Structures are given as C-alpha cells and as structure tokens.
Amino acid sequence: MLGNEVPVLSEFGDLEIIDVSDLEESADSRKLTRRERAEQFRVCKRRNEAYATMLRMEGVASAAELFSQQPSRTICIVNIGYSAEGLLTVQLLEKAFSRYDGFERVVVNIVKPYSFAIFHSTSEAQSAFAELHDKPCPEFKNKLLVLEYVTPSIFAQLTKEPIPGSTESIAETLDESRGLFYIADFISEQEEQTILAYIREDEEREISTNGGSDKWHRIQERYVKHYGHSFDYQTKHVGDVAKTASQQLPLWSQAFIERMSECIPAHTLEPDMLTIQRYPPGAGISFHVDSHTAFTDTLAVLSMGTPVQMDFRKPGAHNAALVSLDLEPRSLLLLTGEARYAWEHAIRIRRTDLVDGAIRERRERWSITIRKVNKTIECNCKYPDLCDNDAETVQRLRARLEYQRD
Structure with a gap:
C-alpha cells in the first residue's frame, strides 16, 4: 500500500496514489539531487499509470x-x-515469489498488464508482501513492484478462475447434454508415442526438403502446424492454403479419426483440417470460441504429453459461469452444439495447475485439433452472443466468395 505522507489523486477513489506534481514541494524531495528527483518523479508516474490502466481495463x-x-x-x-x-514473465515472477514460504503459484492472464501471486496462507503472503512491495526486484532489472491484496471473490472476478480455497460447487455444468463429450484413454500409450514419432518424422522431412525450415508457426508461446487448411490468427478465419504443411490430412491421422465416428456416431465428423499444437511448459491460449462461420458444428481435440486444465466460460458479466476440465494425456474432447457455440474455452498461462487441492507442474503438451471447414461461411445458430455471422470480416469473406463464384 502506498503511504500517507504524500498527496493522493482523488480520481482513484480510496487508493493512495502519489501526486507527482507535488513531489517538488515535499521536504524530503528538497534533500534530493536533481537526478534523484527526476527518478522519483518517473517512478511515481509509472506507478500511477499502472493503477490507472488496471482501473480502466476493469471498468x-x-x-x-x-x-x-x-x-x-x-x-x-x-x-x-x-x-x-x-512465459519469461511467468518464470521471473515465480522466481521472485518462490523464495518465500507458502508460495503456491502465479496467475497471468493474456493481454492483462497485471498478475497475481497466491500463497497457502495470509501470513505467508504478508511476509512476501513486506519484502517485495515498492522494492527493487532483481528479476525485473530492479523495477519496483507495486503490490496490493485482493479478496478471493475479486480474484475470481478478475481472472475468471475459481475462488482460491473454495469448495463451492460450480453453478452450471457442461456435459454431454450440452454438447461436451470427453473420452479418457481414447488412444493407448503406444499409439500416443507412435503419433508423436510421426510428427517428428514429418518435421525432419520438411527441414530436409525446404532449405532447413519447417512448417511450424509460433503463435504467442505455442507452436502450430496446419494440414488441409490453415488458420489466419488475424482474421480468426480460414487462412492461406500456402501456409499448410500439406493440403491433405496426414495418413497417420486416419485411424483415430475413424475411431472418433465409432465412439460418438451421432456426431460423425468428416474433417478436412487438422492442427497440431505444441505447448511448452506454462504456455496457454486465451479465452475464445472457434469461429462459427469458419467451421461446422463439431470439433475435436486429442491431447498428448502432460495433462492440463482447460477452462470453459459463458460470455457476459464478471460472474459468468466457469467450468474447469482436466484434459488427460491420450484423451479426446469433442465439442458440439451449446458447448461448441455458446462457451469460450482457454488454457491459462501458468506453469502449474491446481487439481483436487494438489499443485501439478506442467510439462510439454501436444494437441491435435480436428475440424471441418464451413464452405458457406454462414451460421444460423441460436447462440448469438459469440456468433460472428454478422461480423464485418465475415461479410467481406462472403462477398469475396460470391465474386469468385460469379
């Protein structure tokens, strides 16, 4: 918390923010050199900007x-x-806070300029707070850390994560009745190793035939490779076919694709797009819904490597329903209907997951996402909150498609 010895800016409510315009008038500042006063001014200004940014982003x-x-x-x-x-930010925060007893984990949300450190107890958090708040942090080139306490409910509001230590049941469920199908051990350990070996072989072949380069693309902290069709992460729609590893799905994928139809015959998927994603430890993907107009009703995700927690939420206010699902290695997740169209999903950027009260460290994870491209680029679903049917980008894509047909 900021001290009472300096003036505050009223627009920040009860928060005691230093008014940098009054620094030159304080008794302490008159004892400083010009360079020291300039540095003090700079630090206070950046602190104020950090608070202002957070308040503005949270409305x-x-x-x-x-x-x-x-x-x-x-x-x-x-x-x-x-x-x-x-990920470097996550690692540095973990290094800074893990020196203190009771440190549990760091929570960083994509595109948010603030983060959180969670401890097992309040007293342990207080010890870290006392030593780190408003002090130079060597992990961040001696930048001063600005710390505040937040209540469990505010933490849940800001991160869309369950309240720390809460044993309350989730208000809503997401299951087969809403279009979410989860099959543990969909493939065997041997099949998992075989698929990963095929992925590595494909990479080696690409390097040998493409002048030393492969077909992987880095998106934030994860790596992706597309087959059949590519995905444009700017337009959030189907992308340039030239950016695929192959315009055909890999032969090694046919066996488990056929098995999917056998397991869930009511939702047979005839995919023409396959995306491999490699997540280094701690990497994630922000909350999103796969474009309604880009892909058809059903999509599937095969998980390999380390387990990871995936969160689902409905759009809307801070108290939107949140459901967490532990994606085990070799499991298959299939989304259709409401689960596909009305819920966003994400993997948090963090190096650990809290599962059944225990902290589990992440390692490298692989996933294969299987979709079918929506050739009409139209959607008539009953879930308008997340539907992009009327989006300007989609309208331009449809106009281009009509022009090509003519």
Whole structure:
C-alpha cells in the first residue's frame, strides 16, 4: 500500500496514489539531487499509470472496488503482467515469489498488464508482501513492484478462475447434454508415442526438403502446424492454403479419426483440417470460441504429453459461469452444439495447475485439433452472443466468395 505522507489523486477513489506534481514541494524531495528527483518523479508516474490502466481495463471508478485494505493470501502485482516476453514473465515472477514460504503459484492472464501471486496462507503472503512491495526486484532489472491484496471473490472476478480455497460447487455444468463429450484413454500409450514419432518424422522431412525450415508457426508461446487448411490468427478465419504443411490430412491421422465416428456416431465428423499444437511448459491460449462461420458444428481435440486444465466460460458479466476440465494425456474432447457455440474455452498461462487441492507442474503438451471447414461461411445458430455471422470480416469473406463464384 502506498503511504500517507504524500498527496493522493482523488480520481482513484480510496487508493493512495502519489501526486507527482507535488513531489517538488515535499521536504524530503528538497534533500534530493536533481537526478534523484527526476527518478522519483518517473517512478511515481509509472506507478500511477499502472493503477490507472488496471482501473480502466476493469471498468471501475475506484480502486477500493478491486483492492483490499486487509491482508489476504492473494497478492496482485499491479505493474507486472503479460507482455511480449510471455512465459519469461511467468518464470521471473515465480522466481521472485518462490523464495518465500507458502508460495503456491502465479496467475497471468493474456493481454492483462497485471498478475497475481497466491500463497497457502495470509501470513505467508504478508511476509512476501513486506519484502517485495515498492522494492527493487532483481528479476525485473530492479523495477519496483507495486503490490496490493485482493479478496478471493475479486480474484475470481478478475481472472475468471475459481475462488482460491473454495469448495463451492460450480453453478452450471457442461456435459454431454450440452454438447461436451470427453473420452479418457481414447488412444493407448503406444499409439500416443507412435503419433508423436510421426510428427517428428514429418518435421525432419520438411527441414530436409525446404532449405532447413519447417512448417511450424509460433503463435504467442505455442507452436502450430496446419494440414488441409490453415488458420489466419488475424482474421480468426480460414487462412492461406500456402501456409499448410500439406493440403491433405496426414495418413497417420486416419485411424483415430475413424475411431472418433465409432465412439460418438451421432456426431460423425468428416474433417478436412487438422492442427497440431505444441505447448511448452506454462504456455496457454486465451479465452475464445472457434469461429462459427469458419467451421461446422463439431470439433475435436486429442491431447498428448502432460495433462492440463482447460477452462470453459459463458460470455457476459464478471460472474459468468466457469467450468474447469482436466484434459488427460491420450484423451479426446469433442465439442458440439451449446458447448461448441455458446462457451469460450482457454488454457491459462501458468506453469502449474491446481487439481483436487494438489499443485501439478506442467510439462510439454501436444494437441491435435480436428475440424471441418464451413464452405458457406454462414451460421444460423441460436447462440448469438459469440456468433460472428454478422461480423464485418465475415461479410467481406462472403462477398469475396460470391465474386469468385460469379
């Protein structure tokens, strides 16, 4: 918390933000050199900007709506969040906080300029807070960390994560009745190793025939490769076919694709697009729904490597329903209907998951996403909140398609 010895800016509500315009008038500042006063001014200005950015992003008028005057086991790092460094930021935060007893994990949300450190107890969080708040942090080139306490409910609101330590049941469920099908051990361990070996062989072949380059594309902290069709991460739609590893699905995928239809015959998928994704430890993907107009009703995800927790949420206010599903290695997740169209899904950027009260460290994860391209680029679903049928980008794509037909 910021001290009372300096003036505050009223627009931040109850939060005690330093008014940099008054620094030159304080008794302490008159003892400083010009360079020291300039540095003090710069630090205070950046601190104020960090608070202002967070309040603006969360749409609140007062910091009192976000931060707690009472200590809690959850600390918000106001001025450190997701950046171009991505996983490096997570690793550095973990290094900074793991020196203190009771450290549990770091939570960083994609595109959010702030983050959180969670401890097992309030007293342990207080010890870390006392030593780190407003102090130079060597992990971040001696940048001063600006820390605040947040209550469990505010943490859940800001991160869309379950309340730390909560044993309350989830208000809504997401199951087969809503279009989510989950099959554990869909493939065997031997099949998993065989598929991963085929992926590596394809990569070696690409390198040998393409002048030393492969067909992987880096998207944030994960790596993707497309077969059949590519995906344009700018337009969020089907992309340039030239960016595929092959315009045909790999032969090694046919066996488990056929098995999918046998397991869930009511939702037979005849895919023409396959995407491999490699997630280094800690990598994730932000909340999203696969474009309604780009792909048909059913999509499937085969998981390999390390287990990971996937979160699902309905769009809307801060109290949107949240469901977490543990994706085990060799499992198949199939989304159709409401689960496909009305719920967003994400994998959090963090190096550990909290599962049944135990902390589980992530390792490398692989997934294969299987889709069928929607040739009409139209959607008539009953879930308008996440539907892109009327989006300007989609209208341009449809106009281009009509022009090509003519």
